[in-house]
Amino acid sequence: MWQAKLRLISGLTLFTFVLTHLLNHAAGIISFQTQNQWQQWLLGPWQADIGKTLLLSAFIIHALNAVYSIYQHNSLKLAKWQLVQLITGLTIPFLLIEHIAGTFAAEELLSVNHEYMSVLAIFWHFDTTKAVTQVITLLIVWTHGCLGIHYWLRVYAGYRKYQASLLGIAVLIPTLALAGFVAAGQQLLRDFSEDILLMHLAEANITTDTTTTISSWVSQGRWLLAILIISPFILRWLKRWVQQQATATITLASGQQIPLNREITLLDNLRQYNINHAAVCGGRARCTTCRVRVLEGIDYIPPPSPLEQQALTKIKAPRDVRLACQSRPKGAITIQPLLAPKASPEESLKPGGLEGQEQEVAIVFLDLRESTRLAEQRLPYDVLFILNQFFSEMTEALSQTQGHYAQFAGDGLMALYGIHGGDPQRACRQALKGAKTMLEKLEQLNRRVASELDKPLQVGIGLHFGRAIVGSMGPPTAEMVSAIGDDVNVAARLEGLSKQYQAPVIVSAALAHQAGIKPPAASLHQASLKGRQDPVPCYALSKTDL
Template identity: 90%
Template sequence: MWQAKLRIISGLTLFAFVLTHLLNHAAGIISFQTQNQWQQWLLGPWQTDIGKVILLSAFVIHALNAVYSIYQHNSLKLAKWQLAQLITGLAIPFLLIEHIAGTFVAEELLRVNHEYMSVLAIFWHVDTTKAVTQVITLLVVWTHGCLGVHYWLRVHASYRKYQTSLLGIAVLIPTLALAGFISAGQQLLRDFSEEILLMHLAEANITADTTATISSWVSQGRWLLAAIILFPFVLRWLKRWLQQQATATITLANGQHIPLNREVTLLDNLRQYNISHAAVCGGRARCTTCRVRVLEGIDYIPPPSPLEQQALTKIKAPRDVRLACQSRPKGAITIQPLLAPKASPEESLKPGGLEGQEQEVAILFLDLRESTRLAEQRLPYDVLFILNQFFSEMTEALTQTQGHYAQFAGDGLMALYGIHGDNPQRACRQALKGAKTMLEKLDRLNRRVASELDKPLQIGIGLHFGRAIVGSMGPPTAEMVSAIGDDVNVAARLEGLSKQYQAPVIISAALAQQAGIKPPVTALHQASLKGRQDLVSCYALTKEDL
């Protein structure tokens, strides 16, 4: 949280600096004398001692934040916009160092005067390649800043309303700045002879010696920057390597942990600790009764051998299902056996497991926000009264939309749509309708119990469409038809994003596609979900969007 806040505050500070810089460039459309006059108003505050401290702090914080993000991100498989932001962000220090060294640093250490006329004389008279670099720098910095601001604000409905106009302004500002930069440079060449320009540069202490000193700073600085940027990548690699070397464990779905022996198969690992596990063919990759779903750490198991792959293909196993008798995990994994330990030969080579079957289904997760706070502020009877009313409304919404109630979790529930093998599109549409009905019923409930609450009840809903093992599960006396699997976890984690994206409903792009709907593109996100390598496309929607 603090990290995100620091990134935003430092980013906005730098964005403000770049904006004033560009506006100052734009003044060159009038004349470079105007640029010099505007400089004291637009850039003057940044050149005071306090301004320099703020600017330098923002730069250091933003850069360190980026370095730390690279290090701690689970995966560097990024969405296109994130990749663009990362690349532009990494390029900025390399591009900007020459400008900073030649202006602010040189002024402090070499007593160089970097007023506009001196800078323009260097760009347009001494070395025009520097002018080209300056233009590229300007575009890269501005693009990076605009991407950051856009993806920060896009979850806000008010921003989405003005997005097109703001895009126009975002294009106009650098265009004017470039025009001003070129125009001022041309004016300088027109109005002053070479002798005067050289004399001016000499007065500003921009000599061959100071230029050589600045160049050597720049080349040394770029090496230092390269080392700083490489540092988090090296740390990431080291962290992963150390994790692989450390004693790893196998975690079973019931929470039991056993140490992992990397030299033997998963089945042998389980047997070493007397954990019963189905293996009708005795570990010959013929029966598939030893199949497990790998809930976490699938990448720590080397790809299936041709023999295992052949067996997996026969049961149409998804990527996260592996044969325990053939897999040799190299790191920590969490598994869910898919057949009972006493599986019979009849269950061999049949898809599915757990007396259920693997099928496509729409999954809905619902969570009541701040239920702990509610419990702390109310008497237990009041809380029970409100919760019972809440669940009564929500289950009514399920009944009305043919949703199947599949799990209860104190302040939330899971529901399934399409468990009877219905048409997938219909199942997804019903799930969306279910979410909308829940929100409508919540509004009604909030009006009814307004006097009991200091603020209205809020919910978060996650919706996803995918494959899951659907079957009867739970304690023998209280079995219910529910679902397990990776896609169920995705739905649960999407629900968790509703708070982050400040939207009551998060639906996966997979569900939107199956339902045949096209949510607003501005609501699209690429989310990184715990336990998944790849980003998941999802939409953050309001009741009106459904």
């Protein structure tokens, strides 16, 4: 967690400095004199001792964190945006070192007194290649920073709401900065002769000796940077070579097996073998889209770190759900990914334990009787008016009894009780209470729309308790938490028996037993259901029996 916080704080500090620097460049659209004026309040805080210390600390921390991350990841099979950020991040120090040595270091160690006039004179008159390098550096630094900000915030709905506007601002700022940089340079060439520019450079102590010293610093600095950047790659491959003796495996739910590298994360293990896996935030424990269910071997994974636990708590994940980007298995495990490889940021907010989990639930099916006749006798808008009120009352009944609306089917619905675990008896009793509340609300609705109907609305309700696969189902843009399984089919077919037994509610003996109730013996039936060889004992009940 401390590493993630340091990366974020140092990155935001550097981004703030870059932003003020670009805004100062933009003042060149007016004049380079304006740039010097703006510099006092835009860059003044960074030129104070505390500002310099803060900026230098942020740069060192961010750079060392990047180097450590390369070593830690142990794989270069990253998402495209991560590769772009990695490449730009490695390029920036090589591009910036000359600018840092010629300004910050030169001012501190060589008594160079830089103003925009001297910097522009070097860029636009004496060495125009430096101007081109400066433009390239500006664009790369800004792109790197914006990528970091975007992939930090994109899991938040508030950011996504204003994303298009913020993108426009992100394009506008460097555009204005480049325009100011070019405009100020052209003004300088237009207003001052070479002799005046040379005199100004001499007054700023930018001499042949100082430029030679700066060039020496830059050359040495680039060699040091090269060694620093190459070292984690060498160490990473050396560590991988040592660890290839591991004999444990990672088994996917599909049956595919890959060797386990015990020292890297589960996400990196998968990527090493080209197995696509969701990771919207890039493996930083922000989005939870890399979550997996550990089917076997959960004890081989060390307990979650505070950072991982915080993310898991946010989605109410059960013990067997872990983040692939944070987990480092120490032994053989079997896993099942819980989100598709192309998961969206929105999916990071889904509950952690509802993606394909088998569990015991109470299942309720409700169907509106004679809905076809209702549609034939009225205008479509009239039917829509009645149906909307009907479903409003039914879903209100579910809400009052802690039921989960799981499916809509034109003139009916499916509901689940107990999807968050807990006491099965309580779930079944809540389902019975839900059925009774639905019938009560239907009576209220019939009285309210009596003048609109030839005969009161009637429903059939089927209730059953059993095991089902509960999870997010449907197309990516319209998923719902629902359930599938044989016991779901039983509940649906019990609802269909309400006509046969002339009772509004059909309750399976399994649910009645689990709820601890004893319906009238006369209401017991042995129902033959399609697709099942043995009859299913059930009770045909009225509202007063519930």
